[in-house]
Amino acid sequence: MDTSPAPPLLLRPSAPSIDPSAAKAVISKSGGAAASVYDLRREPNIPAPFVWPHAEACPTTAEELGVPVVDVGVLRNGDAAGLRRAVAQVASACATHGFFQVSGHGVDEALARAALESANGFFRLPLAEKQRARRVPGTVSGYTSAHADRFASKLPWKETLSFGFQDTAAAPVVVDYFTSTLGEDFEPMGRVYQEYCEKMKELSLTIMELLELSLGVEKRGYYREFFADSSSIMRCNYYPPCPEPERTLGTGPHCDPTALTILLQDDVGGLEVLVDGDWRPVRPVPGAMVINIGDTFMALSNGRYKSCLHRAVVNQRQERRSLAFFLCPRADRVVRPPPAIAAAASPRRYPDFTWADFMRFTQRHYRADTRTLDAFTQWLTPPTPAQTAAQEAA
Ligand SMILES: C=C1C[C@]23C[C@H]1CC[C@H]2[C@]1(C)CCC[C@@](C)(C(=O)O)[C@H]1[C@@H]3C(=O)O
Numbered sequence: 001m002d003t004s005p006a007p008p009l010l011l012r013p014s015a016p017s018i019d020p021s022a023a024k025a026v027i028s029k030s031g032g033a034a035a036s037v038y039d040l041r042r043e044p045n046i047p048a049p050f051v052w053p054h055a056e057a058c059p060t061t062a063e064e065l066g067v068p069v070v071d072v073g074v075l076r077n078g079d080a081a082g083l084r085r086a087v088a089q090v091a092s093a094c095a096t097h098g099f100f101q102v103s104g105h106g107v108d109e110a111l112a113r114a115a116l117e118s119a120n121g122f123f124r125l126p127l128a129e130k131q132r133a134r135r136v137p138g139t140v141s142g143y144t145s146a147h148a149d150r151f152a153s154k155l156p157w158k159e160t161l162s163f164g165f166q167d168t169a170a171a172p173v174v175v176d177y178f179t180s181t182l183g184e185d186f187e188p189m190g191r192v193y194q195e196y197c198e199k200m201k202e203l204s205l206t207i208m209e210l211l212e213l214s215l216g217v218e219k220r221g222y223y224r225e226f227f228a229d230s231s232s233i234m235r236c237n238y239y240p241p242c243p244e245p246e247r248t249l250g251t252g253p254h255c256d257p258t259a260l261t262i263l264l265q266d267d268v269g270g271l272e273v274l275v276d277g278d279w280r281p282v283r284p285v286p287g288a289m290v291i292n293i294g295d296t297f298m299a300l301s302n303g304r305y306k307s308c309l310h311r312a313v314v315n316q317r318q319e320r321r322s323l324a325f326f327l328c329p330r331a332d333r334v335v336r337p338p339p340a341i342a343a344a345a346s347p348r349r350y351p352d353f354t355w356a357d358f359m360r361f362t363q364r365h366y367r368a369d370t371r372t373l374d375a376f377t378q379w380l381t382p383p384t385p386a387q388t389a390a391q392e393a394a
């Protein structure tokens with residue numbers, strides 16, 4: 001499906017950092033050297049850097065993907081039959097397309113609504129104000145319009161605001177992020193996202209228990225413990241209406257490099273999953289959240305659960321918002337499957353790595369896409385003498 005040009009040269013860890021996409025001339029609408037900033041709500045047509053190859057922006061298959069809605073409340077309420085059903089639903093979804101939805105998650109409806117509405121509040125600010133939170137190069141935190149500060153082509157038709165989340169008693173990190181980047185007036189918005197992230201963390205640990213049960217991991221609590229001190233990324237996505245939606249994408253085809261994603265979408269729709277060669281929409285279910293496995297969990301399950309290819313399309317009439325909570329391990333934790341999973345009968349599929357290295361790879365060396373984990377594995381693995389000789393001869 002991915003027929004875009006082969007990824008440019010990947011530099012090994014010892015080589016100087018370069019982002020292959022950003023390495024191209026930085027576009028500047030003003031003709032200067034600075035990266036352009038697009039105000040997507042004001043663009044009458046789609047500028048050339050937003051045009052995606054047809055193979056990636058190819059049409060949606062009308063048929064919706066049947067994504068099971070799993071009641072995760074059963075992990076806490078002692079309903080043994082319900083728990084067996086939930087475990088079976090998760091096992092079957094993760095062995096096929098890797099997407100499922102959750103209900104009974106305990107996230108208050110008012111909080112979910114406030115989080116989606118706060119995203120509106122932020123993205124409706126004048127561009128100059130949003131730019132006060134602009135992304136710091138080399139990190140995932142901050143505001144970006146179409147990632148135009150990083151990439152020169154295949155720009156996504158979206159604006160995003162991202163920030164980190166760790167659960168520390170010492171400081172409300174999200175509130176601090178909002179007040180330090182945008183000012184004290186943004187404290188209430190920070191509080192909404194602080195509470196939302198705390199709930200997302202709790203929910204992600206609950207889902208880890210379900211994943212563990214469904215994989216039959218012997219050491220109970222392995223994944224829950226692994227993520228107890230996680231350091232996650234929260235991202236608010238805003239997709240403005242688009243004059244030519246069939247030529248571009250809101251988010252291009254990719255697998256999330258992170259461990260697990262919890263997505264709350266509004267009622268517009270746009271998320272699509274690639275199943276058997278067809279892009280199939282995941283219709284928003286009121287009150288439910290969409291879960292997908294990321295590359296880091298694929299490595300933690302030794303490849304048994306697949307990180308799955310998805311994208312977000314845009315449309316001509318309606319703006320759309322989604323909130324993605326990306327669960328990530330603590331930066332220096334070594335990502336390694338539990339012993340029972342990577343036993344002699346199933347040799348290790350991926351080398352040990354730390355999340356810090358994998359994240360740096362996606363921010364400095366490689367644009368997350370359909371084959372990020374393979375590219376990273378290749379980047380980590382020293383070339384064989386034969387490969388070195390072939391490279392030298394070329
Ligand atoms: C480590 C990360 C890379 C991305 C941000 C975080 C979590 C998910 C990744 C991303 C959203 C996957 C889709 C492609 C991407 C480039 C995007 O469109 O935003 C990715 C993120 C990124 O590098 O900004």
Ligand SMILES: O=C(O)CCC(=O)C(=O)O
Nearest residue numbers: 237251270271312322324
């Ligand atoms: O907005 C969506 O529906 C999906 C976004 C997504 O896949 C991502 O941010 O990783």
Ligand SMILES: [Fe+2]
Nearest residue numbers: 255256261310
């Ligand atoms: Fe994603």
